[in-house]
Amino acid sequence: MFLRAYPAGKPAVLSAGLQIHLPFVAEGELLVYHDRHGAHLLRSETPAPANALYLGDLDGVPCLAFSPALPADDDAVEAENVKRLGLRSLFGHLPDEEITVAGYASQLIRWHKNARFCPACGGPTHNDDGWNQKCAACGFSHYPPATPAVLILVHDGAGNILLAQKEGWGKRYSILAGFVEPGESLEDCCRRETVEEVQVTVGECTYDGSQTWPFPHQLMVGFICCYESGEIVPDPTELSHAAWFHHTNLPELPPPYALSRQLIDRWIAQQ
Ligand SMILES: [Zn+2]
Numbered sequence: 400m401f402l403r404a405y406p407a408g409k410p411a412v413l414s415a416g417l418q419i420h421l422p423f424v425a426e427g428e429l430l431v432y433h434d435r436h437g438a439h440l441l442r443s444e445t446p447a448p449a450n451a452l453y454l455g456d457l458d459g460v461p462c463l464a465f466s467p468a469l470p471a472d473d474d475a476v477e478a479e480n481v482k483r484l485g486l487r488s489l490f491g492h493l494p495d496e497e498i499t500v501a502g503y504a505s506q507l508i509r510w511h512k513n514a515r516f517c518p519a520c521g522g523p524t525h526n527d528d529g530w531n532q533k534c535a536a537c538g539f540s541h542y543p544p545a546t547p548a549v550l551i552l553v554h555d556g557a558g559n560i561l562l563a564q565k566e567g568w569g570k571r572y573s574i575l576a577g578f579v580e581p582g583e584s585l586e587d588c589c590r591r592e593t594v595e596e597v598q599v600t601v602g603e604c605t606y607d608g609s610q611t612w613p614f615p616h617q618l619m620v621g622f623i624c625c626y627e628s629g630e631i632v633p634d635p636t637e638l639s640h641a642a643w644f645h646h647t648n649l650p651e652l653p654p655p656y657a658l659s660r661q662l663i664d665r666w667i668a669q670q
Contacts, residue, residue, distance in 0.1 A: 403454065404453050404455040415446075416444065418444075418445075418446065418461050420441045420447055421440060421462065422441070422467045423466050423505065427486045427487070428483050428484065428486070429485075430467075430481055430482070431484055431493070432481060433480060433481070433482040434480045438489060439493065439494070454503060454507070455500075466508060466512075486505050501613075506615070506616050510532075519534065522537065529542075530542065531543075546579075546618065547617070547620055548577060548612075548618070549576065549620050551577070551589045551604075552624065552666055554624075555643065558645055559645050559646070560644055560649075561597065561626070561644075562649075563633060568639075574659050576659070589601060590604070597634070599627075599630075601625060603625045604623070606621070608621045608661065608662065608665075609621065619658050646670045649663075
């Protein structure tokens with residue numbers, strides 16, 4: 400079980416012993432242990448660098464994220480069974496709790512890199528209480544973002560689901576999705592996006608789960624929405640195709656680790 404550090408920050412002294420290390424060698428690229436059985440976060444008895452971010456404890460082992468100084472030859476960071484892999488490629492390979500920690504770490508590493516200057520006055524910031532960066536000049540404080548986006552499973556109540564395809568997805572179809580706009584509820588976002596993307600209106604929208612998606616800092620929120628009216632007309636700037644599919648005759652779907660697929664699987668189980 401992963402227990403986040405609270406308040407976020409490093410204890411004065413981390414107890415000696417085993418640590419879980421998340422070294423980000425490039426934007427979104429992590430060194431992990433990898434062999435033919437699968438991938439795991441690195442474990443080490445050697446303490447992480449002093450500037451490492453302490454994230455919390457996974458099964459009692461402290462987790463530390465950092466950006467190691469790279470040798471001239473980038474490939475030298477790889478060792479036997481230690482590989483640099485993109486975070487996206489680790490979904491479905493790292494154990495669930497480890498991918499959660501890795502996604503959290505990647506967002507904080509990026510935050511620390513991008514939040515060094517105040518968005519209000521441009522002055523330098525420093526880490527305050529928690530993860531926020533505070534400006535010494537004007538006092539403005541800003542926090543790591545989490546951007547909500549909805550996943551919208553539209554069904555017609557008669558065993559059919561609305562699936563859409565985007566350019567570059569190959570044969571894969573998925574449910575609709577969209578970013579929440581300022582001043583908008585999640586349910587209103589579902590209703591607006593279905594009209595914008597396929598000119599279909601939906602009625603009741605019921606929450607069905609969420610997933611952190613660290614590309615770069617999205618929070619996916621899944622809804623099951625009841626079709627109300629309209630013929631499907633896909634917006635060509637967003638979608639290449641959209642149609643109704645019966646639950647017994649579905650096209651290629653997203654991989655099992657994606658919330659969109661989990662929503663579809665739960666809906667199928669209810670048919
Ligand atoms: Zn400022």
